[in-house]
Amino acid sequence: MTNTVTTHTTDLSGTWTLSSLNAKHTLTMPVPGDVHSALLAAGIIPDPYVGRNEADVQWVAEQDWVLERTFDITDAAATDSWYLDLAGLDTVVDVYLNDALVLEADNSFRRYRPDVTGKLVPGTNRLKLVIRSSVRESAERQAKQPFYIPYSTANSPIPNGSMLRKVQCHFGWDWNIAIAPLGVYEPPLLKRLAEARVEHVTTRQDWHQDGSVDLVVTAALFATKTGHASVSFDLDGTVQTLDVDLARGTTTVEHVFPVRQPNLWWPAGSGEQALSRLVVSVGGDRVEKTIGFRRIELLTDPDEAGSRFAFRVNGVEIFCRGANWIPADALFSRVTQAGVEDLLQSAVDAHMNMIRVWGGGFYEPDWFYDLCDRLGLMVWQDFMFACNLYPSTTDFLDNVAAEVEDQVRRLSSHPSIALWCGDNELVGALTWFEESRRDRDRYLVSYDRLNRTIETTMKKAAPDLIWWPSSPAVGPLNFGDAWHADGAGDMHYWSVWHENKSFDNYRTVRPRFCSEFGFQSYTSMPVIHQFAAAKDLNIASPVMESHQKNAGGNERIAGTMFRYFRFPKDFSSFVYLSQIQQGLAIKTAVEFWRSLKPHCMGTLYWQLNDTWPVASWSSLDYGGSWKAMHYMVRRFFQPVAVAAIPSDDGKTIALSMVNDTREAVSIEVQTFLVSLSGERRPLMAASGTCPADRAATLVELSAADIPEGMLLFWTFEASDGARGEGHYVPGTYKALDLEPSGLHLTTASQDGGIDVTVSAKSLALHVMIEADVAGRFSDNAFDLTAGTSRTVRFTPSTPGEGPSPVFTVYDLQSSAG
Numbered sequence: 165m166t167n168t169v170t171t172h173t174t175d176l177s178g179t180w181t182l183s184s185l186n187a188k189h190t191l192t193m194p195v196p197g198d199v200h201s202a203l204l205a206a207g208i209i210p211d212p213y214v215g216r217n218e219a220d221v222q223w224v225a226e227q228d229w230v231l232e233r234t235f236d237i238t239d240a241a242a243t244d245s246w247y248l249d250l251a252g253l254d255t256v257v258d259v260y261l262n263d264a265l266v267l268e269a270d271n272s273f274r275r276y277r278p279d280v281t282g283k284l285v286p287g288t289n290r291l292k293l294v295i296r297s298s299v300r301e302s303a304e305r306q307a308k309q310p311f312y313i314p315y316s317t318a319n320s321p322i323p324n325g326s327m328l329r330k331v332q333c334h335f336g337w338d339w340n341i342a343i344a345p346l347g348v349y350e351p352p353l354l355k356r357l358a359e360a361r362v363e364h365v366t367t368r369q370d371w372h373q374d375g376s377v378d379l380v381v382t383a384a385l386f387a388t389k390t391g392h393a394s395v396s397f398d399l400d401g402t403v404q405t406l407d408v409d410l411a412r413g414t415t416t417v418e419h420v421f422p423v424r425q426p427n428l429w430w431p432a433g434s435g436e437q438a439l440s441r442l443v444v445s446v447g448g449d450r451v452e453k454t455i456g457f458r459r460i461e462l463l464t465d466p467d468e469a470g471s472r473f474a475f476r477v478n479g480v481e482i483f484c485r486g487a488n489w490i491p492a493d494a495l496f497s498r499v500t501q502a503g504v505e506d507l508l509q510s511a512v513d514a515h516m517n518m519i520r521v522w523g524g525g526f527y528e529p530d531w532f533y534d535l536c537d538r539l540g541l542m543v544w545q546d547f548m549f550a551c552n553l554y555p556s557t558t559d560f561l562d563n564v565a566a567e568v569e570d571q572v573r574r575l576s577s578h579p580s581i582a583l584w585c586g587d588n589e590l591v592g593a594l595t596w597f598e599e600s601r602r603d604r605d606r607y608l609v610s611y612d613r614l615n616r617t618i619e620t621t622m623k624k625a626a627p628d629l630i631w632w633p634s635s636p637a638v639g640p641l642n643f644g645d646a647w648h649a650d651g652a653g654d655m656h657y658w659s660v661w662h663e664n665k666s667f668d669n670y671r672t673v674r675p676r677f678c679s680e681f682g683f684q685s686y687t688s689m690p691v692i693h694q695f696a697a698a699k700d701l702n703i704a705s706p707v708m709e710s711h712q713k714n715a716g717g718n719e720r721i722a723g724t725m726f727r728y729f730r731f732p733k734d735f736s737s738f739v740y741l742s743q744i745q746q747g748l749a750i751k752t753a754v755e756f757w758r759s760l761k762p763h764c765m766g767t768l769y770w771q772l773n774d775t776w777p778v779a780s781w782s783s784l785d786y787g788g789s790w791k792a793m794h795y796m797v798r799r800f801f802q803p804v805a806v807a808a809i810p811s812d813d814g815k816t817i818a819l820s821m822v823n824d825t826r827e828a829v830s831i832e833v834q835t836f837l838v839s840l841s842g843e844r845r846p847l848m849a850a851s852g853t854c855p856a857d858r859a860a861t862l863v864e865l866s867a868a869d870i871p872e873g874m875l876l877f878w879t880f881e882a883s884d885g886a887r888g889e890g891h892y893v894p895g896t897y898k899a900l901d902l903e904p905s906g907l908h909l910t911t912a913s914q915d916g917g918i919d920v921t922v923s924a925k926s927l928a929l930h931v932m933i934e935a936d937v938a939g940r941f942s943d944n945a946f947d948l949t950a951g952t953s954r955t956v957r958f959t960p961s962t963p964g965e966g967p968s969p970v971f972t973v974y975d976l977q978s979s980a981g
Contacts, residue, residue, distance in 0.1 A: 172358070172448040173249075176235060176291065177351040185228035185294070194497070196252065198347035199229050199295070201497035212495075213776045214695045216710045218341050225322070225344035226300065231293040235354070239286040245357040245388060246284055248291075251275040252349030254496075255330040256296035262289055270301075271329035272349075273527055273548060273567045275574075279388075281357075295346050298334075302327040305555075311606065314597035315552045318715060326552035329563055331491065332524040333550075338714040339771070339780040341494050349496050350529075358447035360387040360410055364573040365444045365451045368628055371459055379421040379455065383444045384414050397421070398443040399455070428478050429456030429579040431517040432540030433803055433824070435478075439537055442577070454537050456579025462630045464639065470651025471639070473676040474765035475542070475582055481857060483758070483824045484542065484766030485801045486518035487511065487783065488680060491525040494775040501531055506788045507773050508535050514783075514794055515801040518542040520679060520768050523588035523635075524550030527571045536580035543580045544679065544768070546635065547571075547618050549587035553600060556610040561617045568621040576626040584622055585632045586615050589656065591643050592636075608643060635679050648673075654766075656680035660749060661781075664720055666727070670753035671812075675764055681753055682770030682781035683724075684717055685746035685793065686739045689972075690936055691777045691785050701735045712779040721745075721779075730898045733981030740792070740974040744930045746781075747793035747945065751800050755807035758800075759820040761859040769797075788961075792932050792945040804829050804854070804886035806862065806878065810894075814867060817892060819878065821862045823854040829882045830854075833862060836877040837870065838891070841903045842927030842950030844877065867894055875900075875927075877947070891929070891947055902927060902977040905948075909933070909973050916963040920971055923953035928975040935969040938962070948975075 182193035182202050193202035203209045203224060210217045250259065252272065259267035259278065262285060267278040302324035306313065315326050321342040325335030336342025355361070363384040370378040381397055387410040397404045397419045408417050427438035440455040461476040475482050492499045492507065511519060519536070521528060523546030536543050547568065554560070575581060590611055594600045600607035619631055633639075636646035638653040647656050655675040659665045661683050670681075686692070692701070692708075700707035703718055712718050721742050725731060728745060732738040750769050757764045774786040783794040800807065803824040810817050821831050831854060835847040850863040870876050876892040893900070906925030911918050920933055920941070928948040933941060938961040946954060960969065 172356050174354045175351050180231045180233045183230050195348050198345045198496045200224055200345055201495050212343055215707050221343055226297050228297055229295045234288050234290050236288055237284050242284045242286045245281045247277050247279050247355055249277055249353035249355050254346050255298055255328050256301045258294040260292040271563050271567055273329055275570050298344050313553050313555055314599050326554050339778055340775050359391050359393045360385040360446050361449040362444055362451045366573055366626055367577045376424045377426050381419050383417045386414055393446050396445045400440050426457035429458040431482055431542050432512050433517055437540045453577045454534050458579050460582055473653055484518040486516040486768045487772035488522050488770045489519045489772055490522055491775050505535055512539050514798040520544035522546055523548050533578040537578055542582040544583050545581050546585045546588050551589050554614050556613040565617055565621045568618050569625050572622050572625040583630045583632055585635050586618050587634050591634050650675045654679040667749050667752040671756045674760055677766040679768045680770045683746045683749035684781050685742040686779045687777050688785050689736050695777050728896045730980040732979050737979035740979055743792035747796035751796055754800050758822045759809050759859050789938055795944040799888055804882045806880040808892040817865045819862045821854040822859040826856050828853055828856050829884050831880055831882045833878055833880045837874045838877045838949055840873055844949045905975050905977045907973050909971055917957045917959040919955050920958050921953055921955040922973055924948035926950050930976055932974045934972045937969045
């Protein structure tokens with residue numbers, strides 16, 4: 165592909181030639197893009213996500229690949245000053261311009277700007293990128309280490325991923341495919357350097373007691389020679405132009421915008437998301453930032469239980485309701501802005517106000533954080549280190565420092581980013597490997613050098629950011645077991661899943677902030693049909709096992725069913741029941757921990773989304789449809805909610821009310837006894853007031869008031885308009901001799917959607933309607949008593965396209981046969 169360079173910036177995106185270095189394969193590839201997707205489009209490899217094709221495509225990462233394209237430049241322009249602006253190079257990439265080596269990149273998280281002045285020629289120019297095999301490069305770097313650096317073999321079938329500054333889950337994870345993708349993920353740009361360019365822009369907000377704020381904008385300008393330039397600062401149309409004397413290299417310019425009455429940015433559910441636009445430009449180059457005026461603090465002051473872990477925004481403490489975010493897809497080319505927005509919108513629709521960008525993926529693109537800014541999703545931002553040990557050699561740490569500087573300066577102005585965390589589970593990883601257990605001092609010092617490099621670089625780039633050393637962590641310079649320490653810091657609590665403990669075990673810990681906890685389920689039947697044939701629809705089939713990446717995961721799902729439920733009658737019922745028990749597990753944790761407020765001030769479950777179709781801890785299916793759990797999340801994450809919390813001895817049941825709003829709310833509850841045939845009779849009514857931003861017990865019931873063979877149901881209404889319902893089962897569902905529920909479905913098309921009415925003759929618990937096409941229900945995973953019905957709206961993802969949806973309905977009784 166050839167085009168003529170005529171402007172200040174030329175985007176070299178488009179169709180490039182892709183070939184293996186051994187010339188066995190030659191094809192075209194869209195850039196930005198990834199090599200696997202290009203090979204799939206050319207028919208060279210099968211779809212990695214289907215069947216057991218994963219093993220058949222792993223050879224791609226073992227090869228070196230070459231990307232090439234040409235472009236034309238005029239005679240006059242060839243002698244100007246030029247540079248390439250390159251980001252998202254994955255990962256070890258040699259860049260040649262007209263056969264001259266201009267860059268040796270080895271960090272997919274860095275932005276590179278190699279000077280190519282004098283390398284361009286009048287007429288046709290050739291740009292070539294040689295992408296080295298990350299499998300080979302990581303092995304070679306491991307061999308050069310002064311001592312062996314262990315990595316998580318349980319997560320990463322492809323070894324030594326921690327040697328490279330690359331997405332760590334590309335080497336596999338206990339929910340991800342292991343194919344080590346490679347490619348170019350940002351548009352390659354050729355830029356003319358006039359008198360200067362904007363190297364980066366950072367902002368600081370200096371708040372005053374009268375509520376006004378000074379927005380301090382710092383711009384770093386780069387020039388190749390001394391001179392003069394006019395720099396424009398534009399905040400929402402208020403423009404200031406400064407004449408600047410340029411030094412050779414970097415010149416720093418600062419401008420202050422006084423804002424007397426700023427419109428504040430608030431997290432979702434706490435207020436509006438007021439946003440401003442900042443543009444800094446010089447000599448035809450410009451940087452645009454999204455700004456939100458807000459003050460944010462992390463409260464870690466000591467108290468009687470240890471020390472707090474709570475976020476305060478604009479003077480108001482915010483209980484964080486949310487989930488962990490992993491890459492939107494295992495292959496870059498399958499990520500779309502619309503798809504990501506749908507996933508994030510689903511988080512907000514389920515009353516979330518925070519997501520954690522987990523440290524084994526990407527620093528996401530600017531448009532991702534723009535979406536979070538607009539949606540009011542606070543972001544817990546990990547630096548990209550996860551579940552491994554890492555080198556601490558000078559070259560590695562220098563590379564990390566450059567990465568941190570790039571990313572912090574790029575992202576720190578986003579109002580959504582609440583906290584920057586050094587890594588995911590690296591302190592715990594010190595206990596996972598024989599080498600680090602045997603020589604803890606060596607590996608701990610090595611870890612501390614890495615962690616300190618990240619912290620000091622971050623603080624130098626943006627001193628006012630909130631830093632947290634690791635997740636989980638009790639606090640700075642505390643290298644203890646934060647998985648089971650619930651008195652201070654953030655906690656990852658995995659005993660229910662990894663140690664196969666009961667759901668009730670969640671009530672044995674009292675976290676200050678739980679940033680990871682989860683329970684697996686299978687992906688929904690429509691998604692399973694995308695990768696499995698009819699003969700594969702068995703949990704123990706090789707195809708289904710290849711789409712379960714957590715060792716022992718299938719056994720744990722099945723074992724939990726034996727503990728709580730009657731075993732399902734068929735494969736689809738097994739899938740349904742796995743999703744119900746997943747939702748019940750996370751519901752048990754969240755409802756109890758929210759009842760502890762303000763002792764606990766955040767719950768971020770693992771995980772929101774999937775990277776490919778797989779059994780996992782996600783509440784959203786691959787593709788964005790809601791699993792049963794996500795419908796439950798929308799209920800138990802309501803800002804005002806009521807939950808049943810049994811006492812430790814099981815003799816009493818407290819109806820706990822929680823209020824995450826800034827106003828007191830009055831709550832009225834009606835309780836009922838429901839027989840196993842679904843007959844319903846009133847038990848008692850209660851009302852109370854829940855103070856602003858607190859949890860309290862509304863009423864306490866005696867378990868003896870619930871006769872054998874009866875269940876406790878309730879409905880509630882709050883003065884702010886919130887309402888909901890729930891039920892409590894003393895003991896296990898499998899002990900219930902439920903009568904046939906007699907579920908019946910009717911449908912009616914309405915305004916681009918379909919109204920689905922489900923009715924029950926008897927008690928139907930956890931009614932789940934499933935469509936065979938992608939889309940969303942207005943409600944799901946609900947209960948019906950005898951003779952009742954409910955109508956929900958199904959909205960297809962692509963209305964009017966394809967055949968009419970076919971609906972299937974499940975509940976506990978019918979799923980057991």
